[in-house]
Amino acid sequence: MTGIVDAEGVTKRYGEVLGLNGFTATFSSGITGLVGPNGAGKSTFFRLLAGQLRSDAGTLTLLGHPAWGQGEFRRRVGYCPEGAAMFDWMTGEDFVTTLLRIDGFSRTDAIERAGRAISSVGLTDARERRIRVYSKGMRQRIKLAQCIAHDPELILLDEPLNGVDPVGRASLSALLRQLSHDGHHLIVSSHVLYEVERLTDQIVMISNGRTIAEGDIHRIRDLIDARPHVIELESPDPRGLARFLGSWDHVVSIEFLGTARLRVLTRSPDAFYAALPELVVSEGITVRAVHSADDNLDAVFRYLSEGMR
Amino acid sequence: MSISSPRYTAPSVDRLGRASRTLAVLRHELLSRAGLGTLLVVALAYIAVTLIVVFDADFASAAGQLSVSTYEAPFQSPLWALVILIVATAAGAGSVAEDRGSRSIVLYLSRPIHLSDYLSAKAGSIGSWILIAAVGPGLVAVGILAALGVGSATVNLSAAAGFVATGVLAALFFTGLALALSSLTDRALYAGVAMFGLVLSLDIGVGVVSGITGNSTVLYASPVTDLTSVAEAAFHVAGPYPTDPVSSAVLLAVVGGLLAVAAYWQLSQVEVVGE
Numbered sequence A: 001m002t003g004i005v006d007a008e009g010v011t012k013r014y015g016e017v018l019g020l021n022g023f024t025a026t027f028s029s030g031i032t033g034l035v036g037p038n039g040a041g042k043s044t045f046f047r048l049l050a051g052q053l054r055s056d057a058g059t060l061t062l063l064g065h066p067a068w069g070q071g072e073f074r075r076r077v078g079y080c081p082e083g084a085a086m087f088d089w090m091t092g093e094d095f096v097t098t099l100l101r102i103d104g105f106s107r108t109d110a111i112e113r114a115g116r117a118i119s120s121v122g123l124t125d126a127r128e129r130r131i132r133v134y135s136k137g138m139r140q141r142i143k144l145a146q147c148i149a150h151d152p153e154l155i156l157l158d159e160p161l162n163g164v165d166p167v168g169r170a171s172l173s174a175l176l177r178q179l180s181h182d183g184h185h186l187i188v189s190s191h192v193l194y195e196v197e198r199l200t201d202q203i204v205m206i207s208n209g210r211t212i213a214e215g216d217i218h219r220i221r222d223l224i225d226a227r228p229h230v231i232e233l234e235s236p237d238p239r240g241l242a243r244f245l246g247s248w249d250h251v252v253s254i255e256f257l258g259t260a261r262l263r264v265l266t267r268s269p270d271a272f273y274a275a276l277p278e279l280v281v282s283e284g285i286t287v288r289a290v291h292s293a294d295d296n297l298d299a300v301f302r303y304l305s306e307g308m309r
Numbered sequence B: 001m002s003i004s005s006p007r008y009t010a011p012s013v014d015r016l017g018r019a020s021r022t023l024a025v026l027r028h029e030l031l032s033r034a035g036l037g038t039l040l041v042v043a044l045a046y047i048a049v050t051l052i053v054v055f056d057a058d059f060a061s062a063a064g065q066l067s068v069s070t071y072e073a074p075f076q077s078p079l080w081a082l083v084i085l086i087v088a089t090a091a092g093a094g095s096v097a098e099d100r101g102s103r104s105i106v107l108y109l110s111r112p113i114h115l116s117d118y119l120s121a122k123a124g125s126i127g128s129w130i131l132i133a134a135v136g137p138g139l140v141a142v143g144i145l146a147a148l149g150v151g152s153a154t155v156n157l158s159a160a161a162g163f164v165a166t167g168v169l170a171a172l173f174f175t176g177l178a179l180a181l182s183s184l185t186d187r188a189l190y191a192g193v194a195m196f197g198l199v200l201s202l203d204i205g206v207g208v209v210s211g212i213t214g215n216s217t218v219l220y221a222s223p224v225t226d227l228t229s230v231a232e233a234a235f236h237v238a239g240p241y242p243t244d245p246v247s248s249a250v251l252l253a254v255v256g257g258l259l260a261v262a263a264y265w266q267l268s269q270v271e272v273v274g275e
Helices: A042-049 A072-076 A092-102 A107-120 A136-148 A166-181 A193-197 A218-225 A238-245 A269-283 A295-308 B018-032 B036-062 B068-076 B078-102 B105-109 B115-134 B136-148 B153-182 B188-213 B216-221 B223-234 B245-269
Strands: A005-014 A017-027 A031-035 A057-062 A077-080 A154-158 A185-190 A202-207 A210-216 A229-234 A251-257 A261-266 A289-292
Touching: A005 A042, A017 A042, A017 A057, A017 A202, A031 A166, A031 A193, A042 A057, A042 A077, A042 A154, A042 A185, A072 A077, A077 A136, A092 A107, A092 A136, A092 B018, A107 A136, A136 A154, A136 A166, A166 A185, A166 A269, A185 A193, A193 A269, A210 A218, A229 A269, A238 A251, A238 A261, A238 A269, A261 A269, B018 B115, B036 B068, B036 B078, B036 B115, B036 B136, B068 B136, B068 B153, B068 B223, B078 B105, B078 B115, B078 B153, B078 B188, B078 B223, B105 B115, B115 B136, B115 B153, B115 B245, B136 B153, B153 B188, B153 B223, B153 B245, B188 B216, B188 B223, B216 B223, B216 B245, B223 B245
Parallel strands: A017 A210, A031 A185, A031 A202, A077 A154, A154 A185
Antiparallel strands: A005 A017, A005 A057, A202 A210, A229 A261, A229 A289, A251 A261
């Protein structure tokens, strides 16, 4: 195999639990989506790529180098981990600058690059605030900034849009497409197929630690479109939001979860995700977060998994 | 899936070498450990040691009895070792453990940073904090006395050398200890409790065993006793010393180094599983 990232029979165990089970895939240039439900093994795969974990069996290489361990080749890789691995006491600008200094940039270069990266993720106004006061979406953005600031050849993004507001998702998706257009290779994980679909046609689907499909996204999404899709929204005014959502044809039902959450069932997630940012902008409604429940995806993954046996 | 060759070519950018990258980690680590607790203990060390040394030396000078051994006064109190232990714990217990616990270790090790560079920076930070607390106050006191014209240049320089020798050995040992224990866990609290438990139990334990058996060799097992012997010899205090100062000095340095190597080995086996 001669991809940017090659995985051949990669197995990773956590005691009795299998994180990856003979995972095999080739990730070529451009953007590749790694899609699977929660617990499928996406983060395990990223941690193996980042050199955090060592595989128990199989071979895993990135940019021609074995994934386990450190080395100079890591300067060609940017990694945006899932979870809160941050220096919360620092400002966003110091955080990115410090990591650039660790990458080997001079102070002047680091400050300049940090400014550019922070600007590209839309955090310029908040760059001098401490990370501990950042919202979840802002934390995702600053993590993305540190990941791209050193201009890496390969960018690994573990659920990069998770917790980001709808408008932010659109702008970050545009940024990722731009990075790909500029020649960077991206591997983006998500449990939301529609997110990945807006970025690329190339996907690798993973379930129970195994590859269940790879290649063109369209065949798989046909299966998913046949099922209603559950989306949860966080908003300080859920009733006001529901009034607008209820007028959309494809919305099947709306359920209130507490005082600031909504669960929406839609027959057309595509149309929903396309219309939501417009609604937020045109009506001035605040939507703090969008979560795509993956129960419906699970059904598709089960179907695909069974088809492989 | 189609396979294509890489087409990205990163623009050529001059990057600094390993030493600069290690220094960047060290700088970050030094700043991150500059918490209120650490600064408070260090400030107390400066105030206490400076006052003790300056007043003792001033009185001894007035009585015409000033010598290098006068400057050893802070080491006669177990509080000195306790302060160093507190600073080492504050600066070192969380150095690796917190990075593992928060998974921020990923931010270092997914970059072109070698594990040895990462640990060297951590050691540099812990050691620097210990030196600031262990050597700094003594040197400040000597500086004040020299400025006041108390003590000859020879006495003051010898005393300064005593503070440096004792402080460097304390830094070597406690840095190794902190790194080793911090690399064993992802909780700073566990590492801190282990540091205190180990040092204090060894000090008390070997004292009891030595008292019962009359065997003074076991005293080498207590780093506090070893440091006391080294300090007494460094400040020309008349013997007999609890242990042989040279042997104690070698023991502290070697054990500190071995503990740092153990930390490297331990960390090279560690996987960051995460939440």
